[in-house]
Structure formats: C-alpha cells, structure tokens
C-alpha cells in the first residue's frame with residue numbers, strides 16, 4: 142500500500158494535454174553542449190583528460206583558477222545561429238536542447254544574477270536569443286538545459302553540514318529560481334527545461350523546494366515540459382517517488398542507454414539522450430574510442446520510438462562556434478534517411494507487435510499504419526510478421542510498391558525481400574485493421 146507523500150508524484154499516468162502531445166510527436170531532438178569547456182576540448186598543456194570534456198574543471202591537472210578564467214578567451218566569432226538551425230533541420234530534428242549553463246556555471250546568456258556570463262567574455266552578446274529565434278524560425282522547438290550544480294557560485298553546497306551551509310543553500314535556491322524565471326522571461330517561446338546535476342544531497346533532501354519550484358515554473362509558463370530529473374520527494378527519492386510513481390512529465394533517466402523492451406518504461410513517457418563518442422558531451426578534440434555511425438544512431442532513434450520514447454542526439458560545437466566535420470557529416474547522413482523515412486519516426490508510438498529479429502515496429506499515433514524498420518535482412522530474405530490478436534493485415538508496401546506477403550500460419554506472414562540488399566534501414570508500411578482475420582487471411 143502507498144505511503145502519504147506531500148511532495149511525490151502529483152499525477153498518475155501520462156500527461157494528456159496538447160503541450161505534452163506535441164513533445165511526444167516530435168520524437169527526434171538535437172542536444173547541444175556548448176560552453177567554455179570547448180576551449181580546452183579535453184586537453185590541457187599537451188595532456189589528454191580521459192573524462193568527459195565538459196568535466197575538465199574537475200581534473201587535478203587544470204587548476205580551478207585557470208579554468209575559471211577561460212571565459213576571457215571565449216569569443217565564438219564563427220557562431221551562426223541560422224547555420225546551426227538549418228543543419229539541425231536538415232538532420233530532421235524537431236526539437237533542440239541547449240546548455241544555458243553547465244555544471245561550471247558559465248551562462249550563455251547575460252544573466253543579471255551572475256557575473257560569470259557571456260556578457261563578461263570578449264563576445265559579449267547573448268547567444269541564446271539568436272539560437273531560439275533561428276531554431277523556432279526553422280520549425281524546431283527549443284528546450285533549455287539547466288544545471289542545478291553550479292561550481293562557480295559561492296553559495297553552492299553539495300551537502301549541508303552546518304547552519305551556515307543551510308543558509309548558503311537557501312540563498313542558492315533563490316538564485317536558481319531567479320535564473321529560471323529570467324530565462325522564461327527572456328525566451329518565452331521555449332517549451333521546457335532539461336534539468337541536470339540534481340543528484341547532490343543538498344538538492345535531494347529538500348523535496349519540498351523541488352516540488353514548489355516545478356509548480357512555480359508551471360504557474361509562470363503553463364504547459365512547460367520538464368522531465369523527472371528535477372524532483373525529489375520528501376524522502377529523497379528521485380525520478381520515481383517513494384511509492385514508485387514517476388515525478389515530472391517523462392522519465393529522464395536514459396542517459397547514454399536505452400530500454401530493451403516495453404516493460405522497461407512502465408507506461409511512462411520517456412526520453413533517451415545519446416553521445417556520438419562513448420562519453421563526450423562538450424567538444425573533445427581527441428574523440429578517441431568508438432564513434433557511432435549514422436546507421437547505429439538511426440537504430441537507436443528507431444528503437445526508442447518503437448518503445449514509445451524520444452531520442453536526442455548530442456553535438457559539441459567548437460569554441461569558435463563551428464561544428465567538427467564528423468558531426469556535420471552525421472547530420473547530413475541522418476538527414477538523408479529522415480527526409481525519405483521520417484514518416485516512420487515522427488508521431489511514432491509502440492505498435493504492440495511481437496518483436497522480430499529483423500528490426501522494429503512503429504505505429505503512427507492513432508492510426509492503423511504500422512511501419513517495419515528493417516536493420517537486419519535475414520539470409521532467407523523472409524521477414525516474419527505475427528499479427529497481434531484481433532488485428533488483420535490489409536496491405537504491405539515498400540516505397541509505395543505493393544508487396545504480397547505469404548501466409549505461413551494463423552495470422553502470421555513472411556514478407557519476402559529476396560535479393561534486396563541495403564546499406565541503410567529499409568522501411569515497410571503495413572496497413573492493418575482491427576477484427577479477426579478472415580479464414581484465408583486477406584492474401
């Protein structure tokens with residue numbers, strides 16, 4: 142039985158309003174991690190930092206004093222918001238998440254609550270305004286990444302040991318609330334926040350504040366979409382409250398990992414965020430280790446949508462405001478596939494078919510259209526399709542070409558792709574209908 146909670150989940154089940162339906166329909170997002178950490182790019186004085194580039198300040202080889210003065214060199218003269226937005230549009234992203242400030246506390250906007258901002262850099266000008274405008278003009282929604290952890294703020298405390306710590310934490314909470322309200326006031330077309338850095342004890346232990354903050358933000362900007370990483374309940378439980386109920390609007394725990402099966406997402410909305418290298422979010426010059434290919438990333442996108450989730454792919458622009466060639470090529474390659482096959486992704490939902498080895502099923506929300514996105518064409522060339530109970534197969538097509546499947550059992554078919562090879566995922570459209578199959582099936 143459940144325990145009484147003041148600051149646990151306030152909703153059971155998914156959000157059903159239009160703003161959340163819009164978030165759910167977008168399915169594919171672009172994450173951008175950009176800040177002064179792009180200057181060292183994972184290296185310092187000839188040595189390579191083997192952690193994530195945006196965490197280089199925590200490296201003992203780089204004195205805090207030196208890192209904290211890098212902003213004096215931050216001057217992205219080649220930053221072109223229009224170009225950023227058009228390449229994101231070409232890739233097929235429908236929303237973008239930008240780091241307004243990462244754990245180091247450097248603000249990409251001229252916040253009046255901090256001195257450690259773009260206004261103090263040689264560049265001086267606000268970076269967020271032009272980004273939001275250019276992306277929105279390109280038809281792409283913008284979400285704001287905001288790190289609660291702020292290594293630059295004198296009142297930030299990871300844990301509260303003394304009364305002085307608690308007083309500092311109170312001041313820090315006011316600072317957080319002020320900056321968030323400032324961001325909403327400056328950028329009213331943003332659709333939500335993507336909170337990070339909420340694992341420290343100082344945050345977890347004040348569930349009431351996290352609850353009040355979320356409600357405050359909703360009150361000044363109704364419809365905001367915010368994931369589960371913001372909140373803690375009054376017992377310090379995060380993402381899922383002490384009764385196991387999801388807090389926030391979607392499960393925001395899938396960072397560099399994906400669920401395997403539909404049961405793993407518990408009927409909730411969810412989103413996965415993914416890096417191209419193993420674990421680099423900010424610009425990293427080295428890019429050592431495995432760099433994911435377009436096909437690998439397309440499979441992650443399709444797998445996420447097939448399990449009712451969103452997929453956000455991360456990019457780390459250089460300090461001058463340009464993207465490395467490999468990232469530009471990825472955006473182009475992914476975009477070439479999305480241009481033709483995006484209909485299988487956008488508005489995609491869990492189809493309810495039994496998973497097969499050849500790939501993933503995606504149902505277009507609210508329709509009888511089910512897409513098969515094939516990543517593994519079997520040596521037999523035969524793709525097995527078992528219709529769910531009480532559904533029938535009406536037609537099969539591949540790029541508008543009608544295919545005739547072979548009935549191989551009760552409501553079970555082979556779709557023959559004999560001889561077909563492909564170096565990109567193949568999309569087949571099934572038109573289905575509810576109701577028992579006729580004796581001989583429709584074919």
Ligand SMILES: C[C@@H]1N[C@@H](c2cn(-c3ccccc3)nn2)[C@H](O)[C@@H]1O
Pocket residue numbers: 174193195196337396414422
């Ligand atoms: C979205 C990603 N979240 C940030 C992060 C992840 N982590 C982290 C910390 C401890 C364990 C696992 C992950 N710390 N910061 C990364 O820096 C990036 O911003």
